[in-house]
Each structure stands twice: as C-alpha cells, then as structure tokens.
Amino acid sequence: MLSRVMSGAVLGLDAYPVEVEVDIANGLPAFSIVGLPDAAVKESKERVQAALKNSGMPFPVKRITVNLAPADVRKEGSSFDLPAAIGILVADGIVAPSSIEGIMVVGELALDGRVKPVRGGLSLAISAAADKTVRGLVVPRENGPEAAVCEGIAVYGVASLAELVSFLRGDVEASALRVVADRRPLAARTVGFPDFSEVSGQASAKRALEVAAAGGHNVLMVGPPGSGKSMLARRMAGILPPLSLDEAVDVTRVHSVAGMLPGGQGLVAERPYRAPHHTISDVGLIGGGAMPRPGEVSLANHGVLFLDELPEFRRNALEVLRQPLEDGTVTISRAAASLSYPARFILVAAMNPCPCGYLTDPGRDCRCSPREVARYRSRISGPLLDRIDLHLEVPAVPVGELMGGAREEPSEAIAKRVAEARQRQQERLGDSRSNSRMNTEEVGNHCRLGKDGESILRQAVTRMGLSARAYHRVLKVARTVADLEGDDKVGAAHVAEAIQYRAPEPVM
Helix, strand or coil: CEEEEEEEEEECCEEEEEEEEEEEECCCCEEEEECCECHHHHCHHHHHHHHHHHCCCCCCCCEEEEEEECCCCCECCCCCHHHHHHHHHHHCCCCCHHHHCCEEECCEECCCCEEECCCCHHHHHHHHHHCCCCCEEEEEHHHHHHHCCCCCCEEEEECEHHHHHHHHHCCCCHHHHECCCCCCCHHHHCCCCCCHHHCCCCHHHHHHHHHHHHHCCCEEEECCCCCCHHHHHHCCHHHCCCCCHHHHHHHHHHHHHCCCCCCCCCCCCCCCEECCCCCCCHHHHHEECCCCEECHHHHCCCCEEEECCHHHCCHHHHHCCHHHHHHCEEEEECCCCEEEEECCCEEEEEECCCCCCCCCCCCCCCCCCHHHHHHHHCCCCHHHHHCCCEEEECCCCCHHHHHHCCCCCCHHHHHHHHHHHHHHHHHHHCCCCCHHHCCHHHHHHHCCECHHHHHHHHHHHHHHCCCHHHHHHHHHHHHHHHHHHCCCCECHHHHHHHHHCCCCCCCC
C-alpha cells in the first residue's frame, strides 16, 4: 500500500515542502530511503523502526521504500523521522489516510518514541502558512512556541509518536495539542543588559556609543588594556530600542536555523550580542559549509557584533566583513546552493594602540618599536577601516574617577534618547531603517548643510584625505547627532562632532 505525508525541509532561511512517500510491498524484508538523503536521513531507518516498536506499534516485516520528493534536492537532518513513521502506519492501515490530509509533519524520533526538536521551526511554519493546501502543522513540542508565532496556520506540539497517533485517531482533542504564541509586547520580555552606570568615567566614549546606537553606526575603540573597551561594548545592546515584531521574527529565524534557539522558546525578545573569539575562521564568522549555515554576522542581525582584539583576527576573516557592512546581507555560494542571510548589525570593534598595548598610556612605557607598531596597524586594511564610522580613543581611567564614586548616567536614560532619535529617523525615512542605511539620494535630501557646515566639512575632507564613502558616512553621523539634539537641520556643530569621530587610521 502507498501513503503520502506532507513534510518540509529548511534551505538557508527558507523552508520548502517535501512529500514523504511510503510504499509497503511483499518481498524480502528491507527498508530503503531514496530522494538524495544525507547520512542523518539514511540513519532514520533505525530510529523509526525502534521508535515504532518501543511505542507499542507494529513494524511491517515487508519491503518498505521511503521516497523524499522532490528527489533532485539533497535532504539533510533528522526532521523526516516522524513523517516517515506516520507514513508507515498509514500504509500499513494503522492510521486512516484521511486523518493526515492537509497536515504537515516534522520531527526527530528518539529510540523510545519521544519526539525531539528540529532546526527551523519558524521557517517551516511560514512555509506551511503560505501553502493553501496545508491546514495544520505538527512539530515537536519544544518547537511549538516559535512555530506558533506565524499566524494563519494551526500549530500542534507533540511529545511522542504515540501522542501523535492518538491525535490522528481522534483519541486526543486538537485543542489539547494546539500551541498558542506569546504575543505580549516584546519590550515587556526584554532581558536586562549590563548598565552603563557601572562604567566609571569615559564620558566621550559613552557619547560616541550613544551616537552609534542612535544611527546604527559602526565603532572602533582604541585604548590600552583595562581602559574599559569591553565593558562599554557589552552595554551597547542595552541602549538599543526594543526589537520590533518583524525584527524579532528575523532574529528568531536565524537562530532557529542555526540550531541555537533554546527548546520551548518563542520569539527572541532581546537584541543579539555576539562576541566571537579572535581565533574564529572566516566560515564561522561569515557563514558557510557544504550546506551553508549562518555565521556570527547573521546571528548578530539587528544587534551588536563585538570583535575584541581586532588585529588578532585572521586577515581573511576580517576582509569578508566588507560585504555585510556595506549591504546588510551576506551571500554564500557553494556547489550545492547559493544562499543569502541577513547581516544588519552594528560592528563594535576594540584594539590596543600597539602590540604591548601601552603606546597611549601615560602611566606606562611602551616597549614597541615604530616598525612593530606599523606592522600591528597594517593588520587592519584601509577598506575595512573606511566602513567604520566612529574611531574613538578610550584612554586609561584615572584612579580618582575609579574611587570617586560619582553617579554615572544609567542605560535607561541613554536608551530613551536613542529611541527618540530612532523615531525621528523612521518618520523621516518612512520605514524602520536608521541613518546608517540611507542611500546616496537620501543623504543629499536629509543631510543638507549650511555655509558654515560645508566649510568645516570641506576642510576636513582635504586635510584628512577622506574617501567618497567616508564623506557620506560623516554626513550620516552628523545627521544622527542632529537627531539626538532634536534638530531638523544639520548644523556646523553637528558636522564638527561627526568629524572628530573620523580618522584616516586608528586613533593612536
């Protein structure tokens, strides 16, 4: 007998339908899976057989063939275990074929019949909702909260194969397995980040990070060890506005596809903060693999990517940042597929001024020769530096400020100003973009300068040798400074502040 069960697979961030066909015929006992399965799919034979037996259900001692259509697309992962088991039960007459019509099924089986979570639950739900022939989606219970975020599709979470069979037979009410999404405002669920009030001194660096957060600008901090660069970076995500629903869906999809979404979690409610170690490979940073997976730049989408000890990263790993910093997406091309992942993050980088770290520290002597300093600086290419909007010097904090106990401004107050500036940008641009994402035409329309501002900028371009890209980035930063001040026009003071954040090379 032949049966068909609807399922799905994830390719990149998107999911596509897969039809699991099961044929049971007389002959020598055999169990084969066709349709370009990878090793994980092939091994599902053992999991399915053990799960059926340990769930108290018969396993046909016949010739079983499972086909995964379309057969010309390679299938990977363990999400076809559950639909294959149900297909066998339907083909063997244990479950009625009508009960599975219009139901998409995904899930991995444990040997005892438990249903384990899979990657890409939200993407699978979005694909199912777009298919008018699908009326319901069955997922592992841990994937239920994320899949239920998608509206327009009934999502059922199951914990075991036996539970799903009872549901299909009508022994369990559909409402008992129906998953309801948590639709509280995201701001009410945001997890607290470390507070800026814990950072003593560094008023100029805090101001620069406020400008960066308000406009979505990239930052490079240069200073001696212990000056607070890492502390400042860890608090950056805490002053960004709460994720919008669309942004939260984007972040959740990336984390789910990467297999980094905790079981039972729905939407990711807080801004991502990623801080990979400098030994990371270019594939780990940008993404890739035989079947491309998202890297750190995509996991930091709509959040902060912190690269500490920037010159210690491998040159290849740093150079692949150029495209995502410019376009907000990263495209990975392989023989099997060419996929694009979102990568709209704020880059916060930190480095020492020299190999020993004490070139700009008045309290310690630097042991580095000029040649060593030059070689250290050259590890970061000019094109990459050109894409970083704010270059900051973060000096060592005087002991008086550390022991003074002065009350520092909390993140809540900074975040309020950032949110107000972002609101002005959204009203001006007509969407959720920040100033850093303005195109050339929008820069010309919204960053017009008066005579004084033009004079200051012209002198800076000539003196500092700024490129055309750097010129436009200075205008965007000036526009952000004006937004923070509540000014409709970009004035000379705004341009001057933007220029002081710009340097032809790392601040030394």
